[in-house]
Amino acid sequence: MSVVAIIGAGLIGRAWALVFARAGWQVKIYDIQPDLLKNLPAKLQAESEILSRHQLAEDSAGLLASIQICSDLEGALAEADFVQENGPEKLDLKREIFAKLDRIAAPDVPVASSTSSIIASAFSEGLAGKARCLVGHPVNPPHLVPLVEICGAPWTDRNILNKAYDIYEGIGQVPVRIHSETDGFVLNRLQGALLAEALQLIEEGVISVEDLDKTVKDGLGLRWAFMGPFETIELNAPEGVADYFSRYGPVFAKMARGSAGAEIFAPERTQKIAASWKGQLAPSEIAERSRWRNERLAALVRHKAKQKNEM
Numbered sequence: 001m002s003v004v005a006i007i008g009a010g011l012i013g014r015a016w017a018l019v020f021a022r023a024g025w026q027v028k029i030y031d032i033q034p035d036l037l038k039n040l041p042a043k044l045q046a047e048s049e050i051l052s053r054h055q056l057a058e059d060s061a062g063l064l065a066s067i068q069i070c071s072d073l074e075g076a077l078a079e080a081d082f083v084q085e086n087g088p089e090k091l092d093l094k095r096e097i098f099a100k101l102d103r104i105a106a107p108d109v110p111v112a113s114s115t116s117s118i119i120a121s122a123f124s125e126g127l128a129g130k131a132r133c134l135v136g137h138p139v140n141p142p143h144l145v146p147l148v149e150i151c152g153a154p155w156t157d158r159n160i161l162n163k164a165y166d167i168y169e170g171i172g173q174v175p176v177r178i179h180s181e182t183d184g185f186v187l188n189r190l191q192g193a194l195l196a197e198a199l200q201l202i203e204e205g206v207i208s209v210e211d212l213d214k215t216v217k218d219g220l221g222l223r224w225a226f227m228g229p230f231e232t233i234e235l236n237a238p239e240g241v242a243d244y245f246s247r248y249g250p251v252f253a254k255m256a257r258g259s260a261g262a263e264i265f266a267p268e269r270t271q272k273i274a275a276s277w278k279g280q281l282a283p284s285e286i287a288e289r290s291r292w293r294n295e296r297l298a299a300l301v302r303h304k305a306k307q308k309n310e311m
Contacts, residue, residue: 001026005076007101008086009036009069011140012114014044016084018143021066022057023171028068030076037069047143047294054298056144056305077104082167083111084136094123102129110160110167112136112150116188119181121153131157134164135178137185142173144297149185151178200260202273209277226304 004020006013009031017027031037044064051057070076077083083105087097094115101111102124111133113120124133134152139145148168152161161177168175178185184192198212207215223232230241237244263269274280281289 002081003028003079005030005080005083005105006086007031007073007076007083007097008114009033009040010086012138012142013084013086014040014047015141015143016086016114016138017044017067018047018051018057018063019171019173020084021063022051022143025066025171026068027066028070028076028078028080030070030073037071040069046291047141050291050294050298051143054295054302056298056302073100074104077101080105080109082164083109084114085111086114089115089117091118091122094118098123098127098133102127102133105129108132110134110164112164114138114142117184119153119183120151120156121181124153124155130155132160134161135185136164136168137187138173139187141294141297144294144301146172146174146301147187148173148175149178149187150175151181151185153181196260196264199264199270199273202276203264203269209273210279213279225300226307 001024003026004016006017006020006027006029009017009029013029013031017029021027029040031040041064044067045060048057048060048063051063052060057063083101085097085101087093094113098111098113105111107129109132111129113123113133113135114137115123115135116137118135120133120135124130127133130153134150134156137149137151139147142148150161150164150168165175165177176186182189194216201207202209202212227235233244234240237247
């Protein structure tokens with residue numbers, strides 16, 4: 001049985017534990033914070049029950065039996081075939097963690113970070129095993145949203161990247177290759193572009209925050225649940241993508257000239273917009289709403305899987 005070491009038992013780490021356990025891997029999970037490890041069994045139980053309820057995992061008890069909570073880093077890394085790190089988004093901490101992982105993990109084991117914003121070269125330069133370090137950036141929550149962005153540093157071994165790709169694909173995720181390091185990788189670049197336009201439209205009084213959300217969830221989001229942007233425009237012109245750009249390219253070019261810039265994210269502007277959001281939740285309500293989101297995501301994933309099998 002293959003063994004994965006999950007380093008960091010927060011939201012992303014425990015989701016990764018379920019992903020690997022569901023695929024038949026032995027999971028060893030560790031966190032430097034004892035409180036996270038203490039509360040981990042209950043949180044894993046709750047999420048595994050969602051998977052089981054929506055037929056996305058056969059047996060909740062079986063999943064949990066495959067996950068071993070470790071009290072030290074050395075124990076978590078022992079016999080690991082793959083390492084998935086999920087530490088804070090702070091460069092100094094990331095460098096410190098990777099130095100330890102590189103020193104302790106077997107030299108041929110890929111070491112991937114779930115970071116959403118720090119490129120691999122920033123935390124792996126200077127390590128003896130820098131060639132086996134990479135980013136494996138998931139989407140939150142990875143046990144329900146399968147995309148994983150794989151991005152190495154310029155010195156990451158191509159065989160390591162290929163091995164990571166095969167592992168992610170083998171556990172049921174949808175890996176994509178990012179060919180060169182760029183801030184935000186690809187998913188967050190796309191998300192950031194949409195968010196910037198949303199902020200500008202709201203600030204200009206074109207639309208309310210609530211109606212902006214409706215535009216995405218009851219408009220664009222319905223198609224995007226099963227089609228990407230190129231598949232979408234393929235069907236929006238009689239002769240496909242090239243025809244679409246021929247017809248609508250000038251319209252989008254005009255809009256692009258007025259696109260939001262980096263200044264739209266200035267704190268004084270975003271705070272004003274955030275204050276106008278009527279759907280704000282109290283901190284005590286966010287966990288419950290997250291559970292609701294995960295139930296809806298699980299139902300959607302199950303629906304998509306069923307439709308794919310019926311094609």
